[in-house]
Amino acid sequence: MDITAPPSKRARKSPFLDEDITGIRAILSDEFDEDIALIKAHSCQLETKQQLQAVIQELSQKLPHFQHLKRVQDRSVLICPSSELGISQSLEQHLEQFAFSEHVLRALCQGVRVVEVPERMPRLRVQYEKTLKHWPCKFHPNHYSESLRNGSNFSSAQRTFHKRMGQLLVRLSRDVNANRPVGICVDPRQPSIVSIAGTGEVCKPHEHCCMMLVDFVARSQEGGATQTEVIFTEDAKGETTLRGIPKAYYDYLMNNEDCKDLTFGAEKARECKEANPVQGADNLAKFGPYLCTGYDVYLLQEPCLMCSMALVHSRAKRVFFVKNSDNGALATRFQLHSVRELNHHYEVFQFTAEENEDLT
Numbered sequence: 001m002d003i004t005a006p007p008s009k010r011a012r013k014s015p016f017l018d019e020d021i022t023g024i025r026a027i028l029s030d031e032f033d034e035d036i037a038l039i040k041a042h043s044c045q046l047e048t049k050q051q052l053q054a055v056i057q058e059l060s061q062k063l064p065h066f067q068h069l070k071r072v073q074d075r076s077v078l079i080c081p082s083s084e085l086g087i088s089q090s091l092e093q094h095l096e097q098f099a100f101s102e103h104v105l106r107a108l109c110q111g112v113r114v115v116e117v118p119e120r121m122p123r124l125r126v127q128y129e130k131t132l133k134h135w136p137c138k139f140h141p142n143h144y145s146e147s148l149r150n151g152s153n154f155s156s157a158q159r160t161f162h163k164r165m166g167q168l169l170v171r172l173s174r175d176v177n178a179n180r181p182v183g184i185c186v187d188p189r190q191p192s193i194v195s196i197a198g199t200g201e202v203c204k205p206h207e208h209c210c211m212m213l214v215d216f217v218a219r220s221q222e223g224g225a226t227q228t229e230v231i232f233t234e235d236a237k238g239e240t241t242l243r244g245i246p247k248a249y250y251d252y253l254m255n256n257e258d259c260k261d262l263t264f265g266a267e268k269a270r271e272c273k274e275a276n277p278v279q280g281a282d283n284l285a286k287f288g289p290y291l292c293t294g295y296d297v298y299l300l301q302e303p304c305l306m307c308s309m310a311l312v313h314s315r316a317k318r319v320f321f322v323k324n325s326d327n328g329a330l331a332t333r334f335q336l337h338s339v340r341e342l343n344h345h346y347e348v349f350q351f352t353a354e355e356n357e358d359l360t
């Protein structure tokens with residue numbers, strides 16, 4: 001991961017007006033998004049199909065390359081990556097060290113040519129179809145990954161709600177927070193707004209919008225470190241709390257007719273929580289709120305590395321953002337959510353000014 005790298009081609013023109021937010025796209029890691037690189041490989045052309053069985057049997061024992069590829073196409077057989085041959089070494093010289101039986105060695109040296117083959121297995125059908133032009137490869141389609149790519153992972157009601165939150169970020173920033181960044185955290189089960197936070201006029205690193213948002217979620221769970229004006233209202237049953245929502249945002253939303261149908265409040269932390277709840281929305285239902293477990297986070301600006309890590313630590317379920325940031329850690333500079341070594345992974349989506357295709 002190179003944080004000094006220039007912003008990648010992923011940075012697209014961001015929507016700036018609330019009405020510009022018309023679509024949502026998943027930010028998938030490069031292994032889903034990029035065309036699969038090709039590598040050079042030596043292949044041979046068998047004279048008869050009868051040679052095939054013996055050739056494949058010995059090849060798979062002595063040169064077990066290309067697990068992701070079909071080894072044979074018509075009568076062409078993949079032998080090894082061309083990079084394995086020594087400088088100015090012929091294929092025959094290279095193969096001598098593997099003690100092939102004589103008739104197999106002879107077959108492998110017939111009609112030798114260099115072909116280009118995919119370097120790894122494709123993750124999405126669109127990548128798979130491109131690789132077919134070069135050499136047939138194996139492919140295990142993953143329905144969920146495909147749905148993230150084509151947008152069918154959301155129902156139209158879910159999509160409408162997410163876009164509404166995106167539009168709300170733009171409005172809250174403009175109307176309440178002097179065009180500075182704003183974030184909203186939502187419990188998607190209701191859905192209900194758990195916390196809202198914005199960057200202040202003077203912004204220390206721990207006061208980035210996203211850090212404040214996470215802190216306000218903690219406040220809804222009787223934690224939190226920041227002092228700002230809060231509303232201490234509970235619902236009639238005392239099951240939800242508005243401690244994560246500063247008064248200025250709450251008043252603005254309450255005074256806007258088109259926000260009257262929104263639900264506010266976080267489920268209160270349960271007293272008797274089992275130790276070590278693990279990630280996922282199911283645990284939110286089972287154990288009650290724990291940091292941002294099961295919660296969706298909406299941000300006006302793509303978060304920086306520190307804020308993106310804070311969302312990992314707090315176990316956010318999904319992160320949506322509107323605008324790319326020069327130091328953004330989810331799309332512009334790199335994709336923190338695709339780092340396998342991390343112990344928690346959230347999904348990342350960006351609002352776009354392009355409408356999603358109608359998939360119904």
Ligand SMILES: [Zn+2]
Nearest residue numbers: 208303304307
């Ligand atoms: Zn930040």
